[in-house]
Amino acid sequence: MARTRDLWHKTVTSTEGKPARVPTARYGHGKRWLAVWVSPDGHEATKAFAKKSDADLHGSAQEADAARGTYVSARAARTTVGQWCDTWIDGYSTRRPSTVRQARVHLAQIKAEFGSMTLSAVRPSHVKAWTSRLRREGFEASYVYALHGRLSQVMADAVIDGLVGRSPCSRRTSPGQGKQRPYVATTEQVWALLDVMPARLRAAILLGAFVGLRVAEACGLRTTDVDFMRGIVHPRVQYPAKDLKSETSRTAVPIPQSLAPHLAAHAGEWPGETLLTDEHGAQVGPWKLERAIRAARVKVPGLPEGFRYHDLRHYLASLLIASGADVKAVQARLRHASAKTTLDTYGHLWPDRDESTRAAIDAVLATRAEQIRNAGSA
Numbered sequence: 001m002a003r004t005r006d007l008w009h010k011t012v013t014s015t016e017g018k019p020a021r022v023p024t025a026r027y028g029h030g031k032r033w034l035a036v037w038v039s040p041d042g043h044e045a046t047k048a049f050a051k052k053s054d055a056d057l058h059g060s061a062q063e064a065d066a067a068r069g070t071y072v073s074a075r076a077a078r079t080t081v082g083q084w085c086d087t088w089i090d091g092y093s094t095r096r097p098s099t100v101r102q103a104r105v106h107l108a109q110i111k112a113e114f115g116s117m118t119l120s121a122v123r124p125s126h127v128k129a130w131t132s133r134l135r136r137e138g139f140e141a142s143y144v145y146a147l148h149g150r151l152s153q154v155m156a157d158a159v160i161d162g163l164v165g166r167s168p169c170s171r172r173t174s175p176g177q178g179k180q181r182p183y184v185a186t187t188e189q190v191w192a193l194l195d196v197m198p199a200r201l202r203a204a205i206l207l208g209a210f211v212g213l214r215v216a217e218a219c220g221l222r223t224t225d226v227d228f229m230r231g232i233v234h235p236r237v238q239y240p241a242k243d244l245k246s247e248t249s250r251t252a253v254p255i256p257q258s259l260a261p262h263l264a265a266h267a268g269e270w271p272g273e274t275l276l277t278d279e280h281g282a283q284v285g286p287w288k289l290e291r292a293i294r295a296a297r298v299k300v301p302g303l304p305e306g307f308r309y310h311d312l313r314h315y316l317a318s319l320l321i322a323s324g325a326d327v328k329a330v331q332a333r334l335r336h337a338s339a340k341t342t343l344d345t346y347g348h349l350w351p352d353r354d355e356s357t358r359a360a361i362d363a364v365l366a367t368r369a370e371q372i373r374n375a376g377s378a
Contacts (some may be wrong), residue, residue: 002037002059004052035059039073040066047074065191070165072120079163081122081154082115086155096242097335109134119155119164122171127151130173145177181347182303182314190315192300193293201284201292203266204276207233208312210332211253215286215309217244222225228264231255236333239286251335321349 008027014020031048039045039068045062049055065071085107108316113130114122127148134144152169159167185193194205207218216238233253237243244250255263263275270277276284278377290309297303313334320330327350331342 002035002056002063004055004059005034005036006032007034007048008032009087011049014332021056039302040067040071045074065165070159072162072165076161076163077118077120079119079158080115081117081119082111084119084158084163085111085115085154088157096245103150106147107154110151110154114151119158122155122168124168124170127168127173130171135175135243141175142177144175148173148175175233182310183307184318184349185303185307185311185315187315187319189300189303190312193296193303196296196299198278198292200270201276201289204261204284204309205294205312206262207260207275208309209315210259211255212313212316214313215289217249218309219274219276219284219286219289223271223275224275226260226263226267226275228267230259231257231260232294246337248335248337251332253333253335317342317346318349323348 007030008024010019010024011019012022016024033049033052035047035049035055035058037045037059039062047055048060049058062071086250089100089103089107092103095103097292107225114126117126131144132149134147135141148169152167155164155167155169158164184266190205190209194202204218207213207221208215211233213221213233213235217235219239220237220241221233221235222237225236226232227234231254233255234250235244235253236250267275270281272281272283274283278284278288293307293309297305297307317330317334320333325333325341327339330346331339336342
């Protein structure tokens with residue numbers, strides 16, 4: 001149990017054998033009341049106060065926090081956001097190098113804003129003000145959302161480590177992801193892009209628009225990962241030769257028999273360990289493929305300046321949706337982890353079933369009217 005001790009007086013036994021309170025050497029100097037409680041590690045912790053009521057409240061609150069699992073020691077409470085970010089990234093460095101690099105970019109922004117503040121000093125209002133200012137400064141909504149997500153991740157780990165009682169980040173402080181509708185090229189634009197691409201890289205357009213590979217997957221696709229006879233592409237690695245992150249990403253993709261000969265002819269004309277090679281026969285990197293896309297898109301009427309290789313996946317999604325494929329079919333072909341991802345990205349492409357929904361409601365109302373007419377005639 002928490003208790004409060006008087007630092008200015010001590011109890012002694014008088015000459016009559018009775019307890020008596022006498023001043024200590026500290027009498028009249030410094031704070032008088034000492035809150036004493038037991039920390040989760042079993043040791044006593046203390047803090048001095050000028051008022052007894054403040055000491056009583058503090059000791060009780062500390063033991064309540066210990067019981068709830070939200071206790072923060074005095075030393076931990078002095079940890080700054082910048083110090084914790086440095087510790088956190090050391091533990092995060094077991095991830096992929098590209099993932100760690102992205103985290104470091106996010107942490108630089110976080111430390112610039114909160115680095116000198118203690119973890120416990122960061123309030124939800126601070127987080128909301130930060131994300132609002134970033135948006136006013138012109139940062140993309142998706143990037144601000146990612147920064148908030150990183151801060152939330154860092155703060156959640158600080159809670160687990162016992163450095164702060166609760167995270168200042170929540171759904172209330174989230175700035176919103178900022179949905180972005182993808183650009184969908186027409187079939188004519190896809191063929192035109194294919195025609196103006198360097199001959200060695202034309203297969204990349206086929207892999208993006210009709211297989212749905214991401215740029216790192218297309219650059220990492222090995223010739224042995226394509227079953228030309230059965231018409232199946234097995235995405236297993238991404239550039240340069242790293243395993244794909246999830247089992248869903250490694251899902252085999254069936255391709256039509258009309259596409260397989262084009263890929264086989266490409267592999268025969270430009271043989272290599274990977275399907276896409278440069279002029280020296282080496283593996284093509286994502287940056288080189290994206291540069292080729294940028295150079296080619298200006299030659300295709302109607303393609304926007306920001307058109308990327310990834311937009312070819314959007315073309316495939318639109319093609320499948322227009323053919324009548326449902327959400328689960330599109331999810332499977334694009335190898336999304338969930339149908340929610342598919343709907344969030346492409347939900348607006350499904351045709352609006354105004355007439356079918358009107359008909360469904362009208363049928364219910366018509367049945368009800370028929371029941372009323374029959375009851376009246378009876």
